[in-house]
Amino acid sequence: MIERKPHGVLLITLNRPHRLNSLTMPMFEHMADIWVDVDRDPQTRVAVVTGAGRGFCTGMDVAQPDPSLDDAVALMETERRRIINLLNMDKPLISAINGPAVGWGLSMALLSDISVAAEDALLRDGHTRVGVVAGDHSSLIWPLLVGMAKTKYYQLTSASLTGAEAERIGLVSLCEPKASVLERALAIADDLAQGSQQAIRWTKRSLNTGWLTNALPQQELSAALETLGFASADYLEARRAFRENRKVQFPSAGDDGFLVPTSPAPQEAVG
Numbered sequence: 378m379i380e381r382k383p384h385g386v387l388l389i390t391l392n393r394p395h396r397l398n399s400l401t402m403p404m405f406e407h408m409a410d411i412w413v414d415v416d417r418d419p420q421t422r423v424a425v426v427t428g429a430g431r432g433f434c435t436g437m438d439v440a441q442p443d444p445s446l447d448d449a450v451a452l453m454e455t456e457r458r459r460i461i462n463l464l465n466m467d468k469p470l471i472s473a474i475n476g477p478a479v480g481w482g483l484s485m486a487l488l489s490d491i492s493v494a495a496e497d498a499l500l501r502d503g504h505t506r507v508g509v510v511a512g513d514h515s516s517l518i519w520p521l522l523v524g525m526a527k528t529k530y531y532q533l534t535s536a537s538l539t540g541a542e543a544e545r546i547g548l549v550s551l552c553e554p555k556a557s558v559l560e561r562a563l564a565i566a567d568d569l570a571q572g573s574q575q576a577i578r579w580t581k582r583s584l585n586t587g588w589l590t591n592a593l594p595q596q597e598l599s600a601a602l603e604t605l606g607f608a609s610a611d612y613l614e615a616r617r618a619f620r621e622n623r624k625v626q627f628p629s630a631g632d633d634g635f636l637v638p639t640s641p642a643p644q645e646a647v648g
Contacts, residue, residue, distance in 0.1 A: 378390040378391075378392040378429070381420065382563060382566075382567070383567065384422065384567055384570040384571055385420060385421055385422030385423065385570045386421075386422065386423050386424075386425065386563060386566045386567055386570050387415060387418070387420075387421040387423070387424045387425070388424075388425050388427070388563070389411070389415075389424060389425065389426045389427075390426075390427055390428065390429050391426070391427070391428045391429065391433070391434050392429045393429070393438075394428075394429040394430025394431070394432070395430075396435075396438055396440070397428075397430070397431070397432035397434070397435040397476070397477055398428040398429060398430070398432050398433065398434040398435065398482070399434065399435045399436060399437060399438035399439075399482075400434065400436065400437055400438060400481060401438055401441060402441065402444075402448065402452070405437075405452060405455050405456070405459075405481075406455055408459060408485070409455045409456070409458045409459035409462065410458070410462070412459070412462040412463055412466045412470075413462050413466075415466065415468060415470075416465075416466045416467055416468055421468060422468060422569070422570040422574060423468060423469045423470075423471065423566040423567075423569045423570045424468060424469070424470050424471070424566075425470075425471045425472075425473055425559075425562050425563060425566050426470065426471070426472050426473070426485065426489065427472070427473035427474075427475055427558075427559055427562070428475055428476060428482075430476075431475070431476045431477075432475070432476035432477045432478075432482075433472075433473075433474045433475055433476050433477060433478040433482050433485075433486060433498070434477075434478060434479075434481065434482025434485060434486075435477050435478075435479040435480065435482055436479050436480025436481040436482050436483075436503065437480065437481060439616055439619050439620070440620075443613060443616055444607055446604075446607065446608040448607075449604045449607035449608060450604055452604070452607075453512075453600050453601065453603070453604040456512075456513060456600055457597065457600060460488065460514070460517065460593075460596065461593075463488050464585050464589055464590060465585075467578040467581065467582060468578065469490045469491065469566070469569050469577060469578075469581060470489045470490050470491075471489055471490065471491045471492070471493065471562045471565055471566050472485065472486040472487075472489035472491075472492045472493065472562070473493050473558050473559045473561075473562035473563075474486045474492060474493065474494040474495060474498050474500070474540060474549065474558065475495055475498065475555065475558045475559060476495065476498055476499070476555075477498065477499045477500075477501075478494075478498065478499070478500050478501075479499075479500075479501050479502075479503045480501075480502065480503045480504060480513065481513055483500055483501065483502055483503075483513075483514075484513035484514035486500070486549070487514060487518050487519075487522070487548065487549070488514055488517075488518060490581060491550045491551075491562075491565060492549040492550045492551070493549070493550060493551045493552070493553060493558055493561050493562045493565070494540030494543055494544065494549045494551070494552045494553075494558070495540045495552065495553065495554070495555040495558045496539065496540050496541045496552045496553065496554055496555065497539055497540065497541070497555060498539065498540040498555070498558075499537050499538075499539065500537065500538050500539070500540065500543050500548070500549075501535060501536070501537040501538070502515060502531060502532055502535055503535050504532075504535065504603065505532070505533060505534070505535045506535040506615070506625070507611075507612060507615040507616070507619075507625075508606060508609055508611030508612040508614065508615045508625075508627055508629075509603050509606030509607060509609070509611075509612050510599055510602040510603040510605075510606050511532045511599065511603070512596075512599040512600040512601075512602060512603025512604070513600075513603075514596070515528065515532050515599065516592065516595040516596050516598070516599045517589065517592045517593070517595065517596040518589070518592075519531070519532065519548075520592075521588060521589070521592070522547055522548050523546050523547050523548050527546055527548075540552040609629075610628040610629075611627045611628055611629050614626060614627060614628060615627070
C-alpha cells in the first residue's frame with residue numbers, strides 16, 4: 378500500500394495484517410524491484426516502510442506450498458536484486474518497526490538507512506530455527522552494526538530481542554513507544570525531505586560504497602548456502618512441525634544426521 382505524504386515523503390505499508398505481513402512469493406519479487414521505482418520517482422525524496430496492524434513483517438508465509446529447489450534458486454536471485462537495489466538507491470529509506478520483524482522482515486528493517494523500532498517489538502532472525510542459513514542480510518550488515526560476538530550469538534541461536542535491547546546494542550537507530558513509532562519515522566523523513574537532497578544522498582552513497590558493498594561476497598555466499606538449505610530435510614521438517622504445532626526434530630540433529638564420513642584407516646602391510 379502506497380501513500381504520499383507532504384514534502385515528498387512516500388509511505389510504503391506491507392498490508393497482510395492477518396498474516397503479520399508475511400510475504401508470498403510474488404511479494405518477494407515486487408519488494409525487490411520497488412526500490413528502483415522509488416529512486417526514479419521525481420515526487421519522492423524519502424521513503425518509509427512499515428507494516429499494517431500489529432506486525433512489521435514475519436518473513437516468508439509458511440502457509441504457502443513447500444518451495445522446490447527451482448523456487449529457492451529464483452528466490453536467491455530475487456534477494457540478490459533486492460539488496461543491490463537497496464544499496465544503490467540514493468534516496469533515504471526509513472523503517473518503522475511497529476511489531477514483530479522476523480527473517481526477511483528483519484532484513485528489510487535493518488537494511489534501511491534509519492530504523493525506528495517499537496520498544497516491545499520482537500526482532501529475530503530465525504533462519505537457523507527452520508534449518509537454513511541466515512542468508513538474507515546477516516553477514517552483510519550485522520557485524521557492522523553490533524560486532525561479531527553479538528552477531529554470532531543472535532544468528533546461531535536465532536534468539537529474540539526487543540526493540541529496546543536492539544537499540545542498546547546498536548542494531549537499530551532508535552526505539553520508541555509502539556504508539557509513536559510511525560510518527561517518529563515520518564517526522565525524521567519529513568526533516569530529511571526538506572534538507573539538502575544532494576548532501577543527504579551523497580552522504581548515504583559514500584557510506585554504502587565500501588562499508589556495505591565490500592561485504593557483498595559474504596552475503597552472496599550466505600544466500601547460496603541458504604538456497605541449498607531450502608532443499609534440505611531439516612527445512613521440510615521445520616515447516617511440517619510449524620503446521621502441526623509441535624517441536625521440530627531436525628534430521629541433522631539425530632545420531633547419524635550430520636556425521637562427516639572419514640576415510641578408512643590404512644591397513645598395515647602383511648608379511
